[in-house]
Amino acid sequence: MSEIICPYCGSTNTIDALTCLSCNKSLYDDVETPAGLPQQDGMEWLNTFRGLESDSNASPSTAEPGSESADAESEVPEWLARIRARKVEEAPPPEEEPLEPDELPSFINQDADLPDWIKEIKSGDIPQPLEENTDNIPDWLKSLAGEDNLPSPPAPSAMPGISLPDIPNDLPVEGLDEFNFEALTEKASPIGPVDLPVDTSELPDDLFDDIPADQPPSAPDIDRPDLDWLDERIETGIPRGGPLAQPLDELEWLNPPTTKQTELSPSTEEPEPAEPAQLPDWMFESVEPTADEIAESAKFDFAAPGSSLPGSGDEELISPLQEEGLPDWLLDDEAAPLVPGTEYLPEGSSDIEEAQMPGWLHAMRPVEAAAPNLIASEEENRIEASGPLAGYQGVLPGHGVVTHYSKPPVYSARMQVTDKQRIYATLFETLIADETRVGAPAAANTTTPQLVLRLVVGLLMVIALLGVLILQPGFAVFPTLVPPESVAFYDTVQTLTAAATPPRVLVALDYDPSLSGELRTISTSVLEDWMAGNSGLAFVSISPTGPALAAELVTAAAVQSPAYISAERVINLGYLPGGASALAALANDPTRTAPTTMDGLSAWDSLLLQGMTAVSDFDAILLLTDNTENSRAWIEQVKPAAGNAPLLVISSAQVAPALQPYVQSGQITGMVAGFMGGAAYEQLTQSPSGPVRGYWDAYQGGMLLIAALMFIGAVVFGIKKFVRRNKKA
């Protein structure tokens, strides 16, 4: 079974536990799923299926758009007001103070929209980097505070988790031309990933590329509200031009830093990798949220020397992503002829139109894709000066390439994960394991042993029964203890057949051919007794095959009663369509419900049924049944109409326990159930050669064989499970 490790005491808990069994602390204490979140019809199950039941409501994709947009609207004025206040007062930004969680922008407080593991990270790790960042902020913030047009400074921090790759899908590209997305990117918060439904590990690394290495890390919270509304609009799918237009206009002030950045000279030179020590912690923390990144960190160490970091350089970017991990549209862009931004263009390439390159695409353009092409352009222009290829243009250089490429970064294989990350990685693995468990059940693996087991058990049973039936060893003792309901049955039959007037019995035949073997065997002795008393038998059935089975039954019983004239004393009223519903009609008026015999003759004018108009005119009702529901209908609907006529039941063993309540309540006068009841009846009648007696050896042997097999199976599989559990422990 899956387990959850308590983040407090480390003890294991069942996967469905909400609080730790050892320390009694909540396993999800930082997960605040809001109450009454509307469930999106039909989609929650998919989350459940993915093993993220508790997250299902939290997923931004499942959250109700209406409510989200409403939240967004309620949040926007706050940050707008703050920004505007800053603009007016030129006061130090309030973000300099460490933010309390309550003060965090809406997208952070919207825990409900977040998967648990993200919430954990958010609640546990975010505040600290915020404080650290705010410590670092003042210098550059102060410098920026002097710029009127820059109420919010361009943050060099890349936004590793921002859902920017979604933007081209959600918004028209031409719409995005209107503002520079790079600015937004720069201004993104490291806390951003927690707000995103997408896995940050799938983001293109060049999201980070435009960050000037010389800029210190910024306080991301300043710009967080901007991203907040953007994310919300992107997620809620509000069409651009409407509600989006206004924030875009307001963001025009973001252009200067962008312009400033584009003025940075593109460099094909080896960038200076930033020293890890100089990097703020939040950069690492921001990587923490996604489980994929936890796995990714196994092959990539952000803090390892020699590796670059987001914001540490322009081209020399760490890309834990493989090409196949990129979205198609990004791959397409890579494959397309290079249309770089001005800052990357080498000399001679300036004829390419700048305007064709949207800002957002520029921001996301993988640097790896750009750099080799830059070299290629140089190569194409170079003319070989010496050797046999002298005078040719575009000859591959023998030595130049080496100088253009830096030594590939060495990625550390050492995984640097915190305990929490490990816990969540384990949890994630468990969830995946759970996901694959169902639908590809263990049965698939155990099919062969199961078929073998079935074959062995089947052959064993068949051979054993055949052997006993053929040899008739006589090892089984006939029952001497007789159930009281069988005694009552026997007594009733004896009383009625001993009467001066031969009784007339309504025989309700309500069993399927599948159990005709059992019921025919049991009831033959009973019918023989009725026939011995020259009883009149009127058969009726609510089963389509009932009339045929009744004829067979009478034929079998009549063999032992040669004096009995079946043609006169037996009448077959046929089949009552409508099943149990027809029984109410039968109880009310049998002459109308079953007017004719199977042969089409008028039943109630016959010698046997002459003068009868109601069910209560019968001396007894004998029900032969293999079915609880129909039995109930006979008991509840026909018995009350039968007056004092006793209701006798011959039932299959499979319904006997279900009919016991009616025996106890007296609604059933007497009952013979299964071979056991049949044997009891034959014991009472002292019949030396009853049909049940002939099968008794096989029956008792078979029952004991099944019990033994069941016991062995329980022991074997029980021990197996016990051993397996011990091994696991």
Place this chain on the structure above:
Amino acid sequence: MRAPLSTAIAIGAGIITLLGLFIPVEPITSLRGRLIEWAVLLAGVAGLVAIVHLLSVHWRKMTARRNKNIPSAFLLIAFALTFAAGMVLKPGHPSMQKIVTHIQVPIEASLMGVLAVTLTVAAIRLFQRRSGWMSFLFAVSAFVFLIIGSGLLSSSANIPVLKDILAAVNALPVAGARGILIGIALGSLTTGLRVLLGTDRPYSG
């Protein structure tokens, strides 16, 4: 609202039938009887329609371009022969009864026999499939009742309290059965009411 006419018919017919059961006064009672009779007739017609549909499904399977299902042809032939014979001879004819007693009975009874093996294997594998104390109790109960049902204990009439013990053990399942049956009745009540309230409209296709 989806299928308003059908919904009205279902609710109206249902309420009349229900009232006729609880308040047996004229003309509700006769109306109820009539509605039930109509329902039985319609169930019969629905049965025929469904049988035709069953045949069409197997006809399609048999005539499919790919993966032809040959056994479907046997189904169609068996149906055609039985139906033709039945229409000519009528159901009461001895030959038609032979179809039941010599074809349906052997097949159905043999399938029931196979079920004995299936259930035995299921009982053996019970603890492989699932553990837990409910399964354990189930297994113990089944084992005990198999022994009781075999008649082994009933052969020892000399043991003084055995009869009482057997009677007490046999009474135990009654309590659980009652609980389950009452629960099912409650479920049936609410499910039926959902139809009568128009919440469930399975006929609105």
Place this chain on the structure above:
Amino acid sequence: MITILGVLGLGVVFLAAGLMIILRMTGKDRGQPAFRKIAAFDDLKKSIGLAVENGTRIHITLGKASLAQPFNPSALAGLAALDRIAQISSISDRPPIASSGDGGLTLLSQDTLHAAYRSVHAPELYDPGRGRLTGITPMSYIAGTLPIAADEDVSAHVMIGNFGPEIALVTEAADNAGAFSLAASDSLPAQAALFASAQQPIIGEELFAAPTYLEANRGHAASLQTQDILRWGVIAIIIGGALLKMVGVL
């Protein structure tokens, strides 16, 4: 003739109907009511999800109860579950198939599928061939259902309806094919057989909870709440009645 039992019966029906209506109306304000976890339904949801993702089929079988019979509510509950399953698996490459052992039920299963696809705006998915009669008698119904378990690439079997114990043959065939099986019946012998043979057996009245646990409409949740209220009413009546009987009042 009007009897006390008749009046009482009618009272119970009106009480239940009133409760359902009130709970449904008040439920709109209070949100989704809380219900206990039933592991079988969780696994069913996962199996449906896997079937959708794997492109395999879901098979829902509705039993053999005739609509004109008193024990048809299990089939009605099965139809409600079919409706929900058809909706949520409508994005699958292989839409679910429904089988039954009664003519009326077959036609209703076709109607249900039709309505379900229309409700998700995909009426083109409807194929009457996916609502099948597999056999008209109880055992022929099982015989006709066996090939579905073996041949039709079914990865999840949902059995909700009135069956006999012979349904264990289908669960075994499903097991052999490596498919998931959830089974619920109102028949006691069938429940016993399914407890041992089905991967996820549903006991007793839990079968009526299937639509609610598959997140159907509020009416189903209200119906389940009503069941709970009536249950405690019945318990109170039983205990009170026993006490009154003991002291000789009743």
Place this chain on the structure above:
Amino acid sequence: MAPDLLWTFIAFFLTILVLSYVMGDNALFRLVMMVFVGISAGYAAVLIFYQVLMPRLITPLVTTPLAANTALVIPAVLGVLLLFKLSPRLSILGNPSMALLTGVGAAVAIGGAVTGTLFGQISGTISPFELSGLSSAGSVISQLFGGIVLLAGTVCSLAYFHFGARKKNGENTGSQPVLIQILARIGQIFIAITLGALFAGVLAASLAALIERLDFLINVLKPLIS
């Protein structure tokens, strides 16, 4: 070959082929199943025609004047409409017929559940507490004890099925009050015992069927061998 002997051999081979399923699924078994489905459908169709439609609908409509059978016109029309269910395009025309069938079926089910099971089982649970007719103290105690066990089992089994759960902060915790949990635990015991007993009963019934079939095979083969 005598017809009876032929029928016996048919039954014999069908039994053998079906029992071959014990060894595993096979083509012959499948073939027999298809034949079985076809035959049972054919037989049922004949029965429906001759025992339902003919006597209750067709014959009265044909043989008696329409004025005397106006009530049958409605089911006749509804029955004809039901035939449109065969066409996917026109199947909607059959909806009223299905609605009537469903409505009446639901009402019948409600009636059965309330008057049949609910009242019947409640009265059955209470009835053991009727002690007035008992003479000896021993029988009173015995019946009272039995009645209490029965009542406790019924109540606890019912409590086991309680669906409601507690909400915490508006979220479903899935947990139930302690009292219900305790009752449910006890109820589980009774339910498990009941299902175990029923399972043994089903096994006994199916074993009886297997024995009867094997005996049939032996009886057919005996004369041939001897």
